[in-house]
Amino acid sequence: MQATDGPVLIFAGAGSGKTRVLTYRVAYLIHEQDVAPEHILAVTFTNKAADEMRERIEELVGEDATRLWAGTFHSFCARMLRADGQAIDIEPTFTIYDESDQRTLVKETLSALNIDSEQYSPENIHWEISQAKNELQGPSDYAPARDNPLQREAQRVYRAYQRRLRGNNALDFDDLIMNGVRLLQESAQAREYYQNQYHYVLVDEYQDINFAQFSLIRSLTEGHRNLCVVGDDDQSIYGWRGANIRLILAFEEHFPDARTFKLEQNYRSTGNIIQCAHEVIKHNQGRADKQMWTDNAPGNEPVVYHAVNEQEEAEWVVGRIHTDLLVDEADPGDYAILYRTNAMSRIIEETLLQAAIAYEIVGGTRFYDRAEIKDVVAYLKALYNPNDSLSLRRIINRPTRGIGARTMQVLDSTVQRLDKPLLDVCGMPEVTEQLRLAQQHAVADFYDMMDALRSRCEELSLRQFVQEVVTGSDYLPRLQQSGRADDAERADNVREFITAAARFESSAEDPSLESFLEHISLISDIDQAESLESTVSLMTLHSAKGLEFPQVFLVGLEEEVLPHYRSMGDPAEIEEERRLCYVGMTRAQQRLYLSHCSRRTIFGDTQHREPSRFLGHLPDDLIQHEGTMPSARRVKTPQLESEMEMTGRRLDLTSILSRAKSARSQPGAEPSSPESPEPAVKREKTEPHTAGDYSVGDRVKHSRFGEGMVVSIKPDSAGDIIVVAFPDAGIKKLLAEYAGLEKA
């Protein structure tokens, strides 16, 4: 496997030490082959994977590692385009539009074209456009099927949508890749430069690649052809995003002299887990031929739990973890709870909260997705790129400053007529004269304000600038003055955003506004997976790919959940769901728990649910059944019994709070309730954090949220983040500095 030159494909099954192979390969190139690190490019799909790879390589080769480029497809392309995009007529100050920007822009385009968005939803239209871009088809190449009216409309929209993007000097996610390819193909100079720069190219998770990404890699490596890709077709779970599993299976056709290696030994999981996972995945057609095996002990049998409803399912999961934490002093960081859709996390969260077990949601509703954060980001984008009318439109009347729908109509029609950026139109006296006096002032004040803010960008540091924008625009002050509870929470988030900017300023190599905006657009979460070490992790199956945990709970194994009902019509999609199930199962190192409910409440009404067909793949002698099966004996430990009694009640933190308190103040002492002989929290061993005056388990009082309990404390470069559970307001992350907490 020391084959370093020429194309190489490595099939790396789950748990086969894939990252290790990649990083050792890089180390080998540097140490044994004397390849300069800056000639190596490692491409991944997620920032998490890129970070991990960079860290692991650094462990092996030290400082040198910082000179190699490890990043995502999107960040790599963004970097190329900022540096050399002008060769293909792209302004280097372009803005990156994320998912919701894209949707808004499609909506705008639809209404400009007078297309009924009821009949042709923005989502569907955008999906068509995105697919086209993934196939490297521009608006003229895009070929709608004759009998498909949606696609015919999509073509019109696509053309207009691109014109708008260009007018705003913006690129969407798909454009980044597509134009990266264009750059390499159309600019001989750029092509030569990048081909010479990167003598060795490595691609992780190759099974998730789409055609545009494939073309990028092919163009980049066509000179030296030193390409090494790693992947596992059984873990291809991004087909819905344009990933084409055939690209990994056809690697040897694309690169006829390729050498292929298979890593089939699993170092991660117990024998029984591997066996069960294999029983599931073997039902898929058209897999590359391989079978995982392991030297590890068989271990415990995976447990299948039959729950009555999702409440009881959550209680079982939490009860199980709770018991382990108390009895075996287990580490909460050893546990992961995986589910198909984000919405399923809620009930589990509530139940964990009741049991006072620290947890962390990975992914999910992202910090940067909150409306108030998007507002502030829109200010920054509009200030950075004055052509970005989409962002400008978002904030022109936020906070309300008297520029309503009527005024916008006038402005918009001028934008259309003159084909000028909205901001320029706001500054044109001949336009604003058409407005009433109050509106004229409103627009002029806005224009001046933006001008004043922009002029300060140069002189201020990033943090100061963000601070200035947030106050100078009156955005934050208005939130603070409003007196409404949710506005106060928004204000907190805005302040946290300032902290994020400060953190970025001190940690990034290039603490400019440009690089901060790019960071925000391309990085998914603010506190991604920081504390996976010390708390129970909750995440979707998709987010779990690439991770491993000693103990894994996979919940909601029901028909229409996993496999998801949206995939039911298409056998290929069912196979993807099966792979998803496989990915989930193979995250487990020691113990695997699978559960399903007979009833589940969705959209407010309760439906009967059949167990997932994937459970049916598991032979009875490999697994252990628990829970309410018609024929099965009810298996419950006494501990579990008392746990369920406790959590059966409605969200009532008071008793838990007092128990937590007593457990903390007199460690090892009998808790308040004699017949449930366990303290509610046993976290001292694994999470000894205290921050300033606060410790986990403390009761605290917040000016707005009332009394709550400190659930966890996360040290952070910007100050400690205290996570507090409030009975009324839910879980809040607060910065120790700002929170204004008192001991209760």
Place this chain on the structure above:
DNA sequence: CGTGTCTCTTTTTTT
């Protein structure tokens, strides 16, 4: 022009 209420959809997964 801004705000509050009512209806209606929404939930698959994400760089």
Place this chain on the structure above:
DNA sequence: AAGAGACACG
């Protein structure tokens, strides 16, 4: 069950 958008009122 909750959030977003439409609509009517002040």
